[in-house]
Each structure stands twice: as C-alpha cells, then as structure tokens.
Amino acid sequence: MEIKNILKDKGLKITKKRTGILKVLEKVEHPVDVLEIKDKLNENDIEINLSTIYRALENMSEVGIVKKVNFSDDARIFFELDKNVHHHYLHCLKCKALVMIDSCPLKDYQKNLAKKTNYNLVGHNLDIYGYCPKCQEKK
Amino acid sequence: MEIKNILKDKGLKITKKRTGILKVLEKVEHPVDVLEIKDKLNENDIEINLSTIYRALENMSEVGIVKKVNFSDDARIFFELDKNVHHHYLHCLKCKALVMIDSCPLKDYQKNLAKKTNYNLVGHNLDIYGYCPKCQEKK
DNA sequence: TTATTAATGCAAACTACTTGCGTTTGCATT
DNA sequence: AATGCAAACGCAAGTAGTTTGCATTAATAA
Numbered sequence: 001m002e003i004k005n006i007l008k009d010k011g012l013k014i015t016k017k018r019t020g021i022l023k024v025l026e027k028v029e030h031p032v033d034v035l036e037i038k039d040k041l042n043e044n045d046i047e048i049n050l051s052t053i054y055r056a057l058e059n060m061s062e063v064g065i066v067k068k069v070n071f072s073d074d075a076r077i078f079f080e081l082d083k084n085v086h087h088h089y090l091h092c093l094k095c096k097a098l099v100m101i102d103s104c105p106l107k108d109y110q111k112n113l114a115k116k117t118n119y120n121l122v123g124h125n126l127d128i129y130g131y132c133p134k135c136q137e138k139k
Numbered sequence: 140m141e142i143k144n145i146l147k148d149k150g151l152k153i154t155k156k157r158t159g160i161l162k163v164l165e166k167v168e169h170p171v172d173v174l175e176i177k178d179k180l181n182e183n184d185i186e187i188n189l190s191t192i193y194r195a196l197e198n199m200s201e202v203g204i205v206k207k208v209n210f211s212d213d214a215r216i217f218f219e220l221d222k223n224v225h226h227h228y229l230h231c232l233k234c235k236a237l238v239m240i241d242s243c244p245l246k247d248y249q250k251n252l253a254k255k256t257n258y259n260l261v262g263h264n265l266d267i268y269g270y271c272p273k274c275q276e277k278k
Numbered sequence: 279t280t281a282t283t284a285a286t287g288c289a290a291a292c293t294a295c296t297t298g299c300g301t302t303t304g305c306a307t308t
Numbered sequence: 309a310a311t312g313c314a315a316a317c318g319c320a321a322g323t324a325g326t327t328t329g330c331a332t333t334a335a336t337a338a
Contacts, residue, residue, distance in 0.1 A: 013304050013315060034294085049318050054295065056316085072209040072264040075294065075325085090258060099256065109244045110267065117238065119229060121269035125211040128249065130260035152284060152335050173325085188287050193326065195285085214294080215325065 010063040018056050020046050022065070022081075030098045031069040031078035031089070071127055088126045094135035101128070149202040157195050159185050161204070161220070169237045170208040170217035170228070210266055227265040233274035240267070 003022045007014050024040045025032065032040075034053045041048050057079050060066045067082040071091070090099040106124055114121040142161045146153050163179045164171065171179075173192045180187050196218050199205045206221040210230070229238040245263055253260040 015304070015316065017317080050294095051296075051319080052317055059316090070211040072211045072266070075214045077295080090252070090256065090260075092258070093261070099258075101252070105245065105248045106265075113229070113240070113267065114269070117229065118272045119231070119238075119269040120275050121229075121267060122232070123269075124265060124267040126245075126263060126265045127211070128252065128260060128263040130253070130258040130262075133257045136259050154285065154335075156286075186287095189325095190288080190327075191286050197327095198285090 006065055010060075010065060012059060012063065012065075016046060017041075017048050017052055018060070020044070020048070021053065021056055022060075025066065025079065025081045030100075031080040033076045033078050037079075070125065072125070073127070073129075088128065090128045090130070092132040092135055093129055094131055097132055099132075145204055149199075149204060151198060151202065151204075155185060156180075156187050156191055157199070159183070159187070160192065160195055161199075164205065164218065164220045169239075170219040172215045172217050176218075209264065211264070212266070212268070227267065229267045229269070231271035231274055232268055233270055233277070236271055238271075 001009070003019050003026075004014050006022070007018060012018065020041050021037055024037050028036075028040075034050055034057070037053055038048060038050060057066055057068075061068055061079070061082070064082050064084075066079050069078040069080055069089075071078065071089070073091075085102060086104055087100050087102040088104065090101055091097075092099075104126075106126065110121050110124060113119070140148070142158050142165075143153050145161070146157060151157065159180050160176055163176050167175075167179075173189055173196070176192055177187060177189060196205055196207075200207055200218070200221070203221050203223075205218050208217040208219055208228075210217065210228070212230075224241065225243055226239050226241040227243065229240055230236075231238075243265075245265065249260050249263060252258070
C-alpha cells in the first residue's frame with residue numbers, strides 16, 4: 001500500500017514529516033533510531049524536531065504501522081516498519097551492521113517452557129552478537 | 140571464597156561499601172539495579188553515593204567479579220555476581236519477578252548460524268516475557 | 279607511622295527521551 | 309474557496325539513568 005493510504009487507513013493525518021519518516025523506514029530496511037531519521041530527512045531538506053519524530057513514531061506504533069525495537073546492549077529505541085513478522089537480529093559488534101534473521105529458533109522452546117513453568121508466555125527478545133565477515137578481515 | 144578475598148584476589152581495596160554491595164548481590168540472587176543496592180545498604184545504615192555504586196560495579200565487572208545484565212525492555216543496567224555460567228531470564232510483565240533459566244536453548248543454534256553466515260559469533264541475549272502463575276490468577 | 283594510590287562524595291554534565299504549551303496545518307464541512 | 313477544529317508541530321523545559329571532574333578521605337604497602 002502507498003504511504004498516504006497507510007496513514008489515512010489508520011486515521012492519521014498525512015503530513016510531510018510523517019510521510020518523510022515512513023519513506024526513511026522503507027528505504028533503510030533496518031531498525032533506525034530518531035537521530036538517523038532526523039539526519040536522513042535533513043539531507044532531503046526536511047527540517048524536523050526530535051520531539052515530533054518521537055511523537056510521530058509513538059502514534060504510528062500505536063496503530064501498528066511501525067514497531068519499536070529494543071536491543072539489550074543499547075539504551076536507545078529503534079523503529080522499523082511493522083510487517084507483522086517475528087524476527088531477530090544478528091549484530092556486528094564492530095561496524096554495528098544488523099542482519100535480520102527471520103526464522104525463529106525459539107517457537108517450540110517457548111511453548112514447552114510455558115508448560116514447564118506455568119507461565120503465560122507472550123514473547124521473547126533475542127539478539128545475537130559477533131563479528132561480520134568484513135570486520136573479521138580488518139582485524 | 141569469602142568476599143574479602145575475592146576483592147584482594149583482584150587487587151581491589153576492601154572497603155565497607157564494596158563488601159556491602161557484594162553482600163547485597165549475594166543475598167538477593169537476582170540482577171539488581173543501583174537504586175535497589177542503595178536502598179538495601181541504607182537499610183543496614185550504610186550511606187553510599189550513587190556514583191560510588193556505579194564506579195564500584197564498573198571496577199568489579201572489569202575484573203570479573205560481577206556481570207552487567209541488560210534487559211531489552213528496560214534502559215537500566217542491572218548487575219549480578221559473575222558465577223561464570225551462561226543463563227537467561229524469564230520476566231513476569233506484571234510483578235517484574237525474574238526466574239533464571241540455566242539451560243540455554245541456543246547453544247547449537249548459534250554454532251550453526253555462525254557457519255551459515257560466516258559471522259564470528261561471540262554471544263547472545265535472550266529474555267522471555269510473560270505472566271507468572273500468581274499474576275495470572277489476579278487477572 | 280607514613281606515604282601513596284585507590285576509593286568516595288558532591289555537583290555538574292550528559293544522553294535519551296518526554297511533556298506542556300502556544301502556534302500551525304490538514305482536512306472535513308460548509 | 310473559506311471556515312473551524314482537532315491533530316500535528318516546534319520549542320523549551322523537565323526527567324531518568326548514568327558518567328565525569330575534582331577535592332577529600334581511607335586502605336594498604338613499605
């Protein structure tokens with residue numbers, strides 16, 4: 001669906017800033033933080049305040065357009081388009097590259113764990129850390 | 140080993156604050172943040188500044204006495220005694236209880252993933268979220 | 279016992295994020 | 309096209325968690 005229609009669909013007003021944010025998320029294909037969004041918009045001559053970015057992302061995550069992503073070793077909040085698919089990320093500790101892993105190794109595990117512990121499990125968070133092929137060479 | 144000897148062993152001075160912090164970590168048996176440490180020490184009539192706690196924990200984590208623990212949904216840093224065992228935590232989203240899971244479901248997975256991706260993988264972080272039996276009742 | 283070095287407290291700085299409020303803008307209605 | 313109103317926005321200030329510089333104090337080796 002086109003960006004404008006995605007917003008209209010959820011009853012959110014179509015503004016240059018909001019469509020700009022969504023275009024950035026579409027293009028980069030990895031979770032981004034607010035500063036990266038600001039920089040990318042500035043490059044395209046769109047001035048935007050950080051609080052606007054935070055609020056826009058908050059709104060859009062409430063209606064399921066975007067998704068908040070937290071990494072355990074980073075206090076920042078990242079955001080990505082919510083395509084309704086569960087996945088995890090492989091992190092390069094040197095160049096910070098993110099590789100999406102879309103097959104989750106924990107589906108069955110979580111079910112079994114729920115049974116064993118009597119917890120009602122609703123989700124999990126997994127991040128895998130290492131060095132990408134390129135950064136291994138450089139060392 | 141006794142707390143005093145653990146510190147002496149690593150060349151750290153034995154102070155009331157440091158031994159106090161370690162006693163707290165020993166007793167609580169779950170990762171704690173700096174405020175919980177401060178409160179527990181205050182209860183035992185030990186006044187301590189937050190920056191002292193941060194610095195003591197930083198020093199002690201550099202030498203492997205304690206370990207930093209990050210949870211993906213919480214910006215705070217938690218700390219636990221470093222017993223050199225890999226484990227994960229089950230989080231209750233309501234009462235915030237933490238249950239340690241000491242069998243890791245990802246050992247083989249990580250090895251295979253390393254082969255497949257040519258990444259040199261050094262570790263991972265897994266947190267599992269849900270509701271504990273008690274909190275399910277309350278609802 | 280003293281001298282040296284690490285540890286500590288305090289205040290200020292810093293990072294990431296949030297909030298209050300006055301202004302502007304999108305858009306439904308006329 | 310003009311109007312009105314709620315939503316979006318910018319700015320400045322506030323908050324939470326953590327870090328840092330510097331002067332003071334305390335631990336321990338000599």
